[in-house]
Amino acid sequence: MAKRLKAPERRASILAVAKVLFADNGYHGVSIDEIAKRLGVSPAVLYQHFDSKEELYEATLDEIACQRENYAEAVLSGADDFGGVLERIAQVYVNSVARDPDYLKMEMHSVLDGAKATQQFFDSRWKSFSDFIEVSMKELVAEGKVSQVNPLFASLMFQGMIREILYAKCIYRSARYKNIPLIELVNQQVQLFLNAIEYKDN
Amino acid sequence: MQTIDVELDARGLNCPLPILRARKSLNRLEAGQVLKVISTDPGSVKDFIAFCKQTGNVLLDTVEQNNEFLFLIKKPAN
Numbered sequence: 429m430a431k432r433l434k435a436p437e438r439r440a441s442i443l444a445v446a447k448v449l450f451a452d453n454g455y456h457g458v459s460i461d462e463i464a465k466r467l468g469v470s471p472a473v474l475y476q477h478f479d480s481k482e483e484l485y486e487a488t489l490d491e492i493a494c495q496r497e498n499y500a501e502a503v504l505s506g507a508d509d510f511g512g513v514l515e516r517i518a519q520v521y522v523n524s525v526a527r528d529p530d531y532l533k534m535e536m537h538s539v540l541d542g543a544k545a546t547q548q549f550f551d552s553r554w555k556s557f558s559d560f561i562e563v564s565m566k567e568l569v570a571e572g573k574v575s576q577v578n579p580l581f582a583s584l585m586f587q588g589m590i591r592e593i594l595y596a597k598c599i600y601r602s603a604r605y606k607n608i609p610l611i612e613l614v615n616q617q618v619q620l621f622l623n624a625i626e627y628k629d630n
Numbered sequence: 631m632q633t634i635d636v637e638l639d640a641r642g643l644n645c646p647l648p649i650l651r652a653r654k655s656l657n658r659l660e661a662g663q664v665l666k667v668i669s670t671d672p673g674s675v676k677d678f679i680a681f682c683k684q685t686g687n688v689l690l691d692t693v694e695q696n697n698e699f700l701f702l703i704k705k706p707a708n
Contacts, residue, residue, distance in 0.1 A: 496645075496673045500680035503646040508653065517646055552673075556644045563647055 439477045441467060446488045451530035454537050455485050486543065492534050493548035497524055499556065509629050510564050510573075515618045517556065518590060522614050529598040557590070558583045565625070575626040582625055589617045632690065632702055635663040641670045641698065648674055649681045652703065656687055659705045664690065667701040674699050 433441060445466050449458045460481050464471040478484040502516040525532050535549045565579035596602040597610050605613060638655050640648035648669050655665050667678065675692060678701045682689040690702040 496676075498676065498680065499646045500649055500677045501684060503649055504653070504681065504684045508650055513646060513650065551644070556646065559644050559647055563643065 435477070438473070442474055442477055442484070443488055443491055446484055447492065447530055447534065450485060450488055450537065451533040455481075455541055460484070486545065489534060489538050489543050489545035490548065492531055493538065493545040494552055495531070496552045497521055497556065510568060511618070511622050511627055511629055514560065514586075514622075515615060517560065518614050518618055519611055521553070521557075522590065522594060522610055525594050526598050526610055529594075532594055532599060554587055557587055561586055568627070573628050577625050582621075585624070586621050589621065590614070593617060632664060634666045634702070635659060637666045637668070639668050640674070641668055643669070644671050645673060645677045649677055652678070652681060653685065656685070656703065656705050661705055661707045663705050665703045665705070667703065669699045669701070670697060672699070674701070678703070 442463065446458075446463050449463055449466065458481075460471050460474055463484075464474050467473075474484065478487060497517075497520055499517050499520055502520045503513055506512050506516060535546075535553075537543075538546045538549055561583040562579040565574060565577070565582055568574040569576060569579070593610070593613050596605050597613065636655050636659060638648075638651055640651060648667060648671065652665060652667055659665060667674075671677075675694075678689060678692070681687070682703060686706055688704040688706055690704050691700075692702075693700040
C-alpha cells in the first residue's frame with residue numbers, strides 16, 4: 429500500500445515520476461493511469477493535484493524550465509578572462525545535465541510541443557551563455573582581442589556545440605565518443621571555439 | 631541613507647556577467663566604499679549571496695521592487 433504523503437510531498441512525487449515518463453515518451457506516450465501505477469496510487473490521487481494530463485505536463489515542464497545553474501562559485505574560482513570563465517561555466521552546465529539528462533529531453537519535448545515553458549528553458553539555462561558571449565565579444569572585438577565575428581552568430585555556434593556534445597554523450601550515448609570523458613570533449617570544444625574567433629587573452 | 635559610490639546596471643543580464651562586473655567594480659573601489667547593483671534576474675539574489683560569501687564583500691542590503699533587484703555591497707577593510 430502506498431505511503432500517505434502530505435499534499436506538497438505528493439505533488440513533488442507526482443512531478444518527479446511524470447518527469448521521468450514524459451522525458452522518455454513525450455506527452456502523447458504517457459497516460460495518467462501509467463503515472464498513477466508507477467506511483468502506486470489511484471488516478472484519482474493525481475486528479476486531486478492536477479485537473480488534466482495537460483496541466484500535469486505543463487507543471488512538469490515549468491518546474492524543470494525554472495531550474496538554474498549556480499555559476500557563482502565556478503566563475504569566482506579563477507581569473508576573469510573570457511576563455512577561462514567560458515570553460516568553467518560550460519563545465520558546470522554539462523555536469524549538471526549529465527546528472528539529470530531528463531532535463532534536456534524535456535527541453536526538446538517543450539520545443540517540439542510549442543509549450544509555453546520553452547522561453548523559460550532558454551531564460552534559465554541558455555541565456556547565461558548568450559549574454560556572456562555576446563556582451564563580452566562586443567568588448568573583445570572593440571579591443572582587438574578577437575576577430576571581427578558577429579557575436580550573435582558566435583554565441584549560437586557555441587550553444588550548438590554544447591548541445592551536440594550533450595546529445596551525443598547524455599541522450600543517445602554515441603559509441604563514437606564513449607571513450608572520451610564529457611569534460612574533455614567540452615574543454616576541446618571550448619578551445620576550438622576560442623581558436624575560431626581568434627581569441628587572444630593578453 | 632546609505633552613500634553609494636558606484637552603481638552597476640546589470641538589468642537584462644543573466645549570471646555570470648553581473649557577478650563578473652561586480653567583482654571588477656569592487657576591485658576599483660576603496661575599502662569601505664559601496665557598490666549598488668541593479669539586476670532583473672531573479673537568480674541574482676542567490677548569486678550575490680554566494681558572491682559576497684566567496685569574496686568577503688559585505689552584502690548590506692537586498693531590495694526587490696518593480697521586478698528589479700537592488701544589492702548594496704560594501705568593500706571590506708582588508
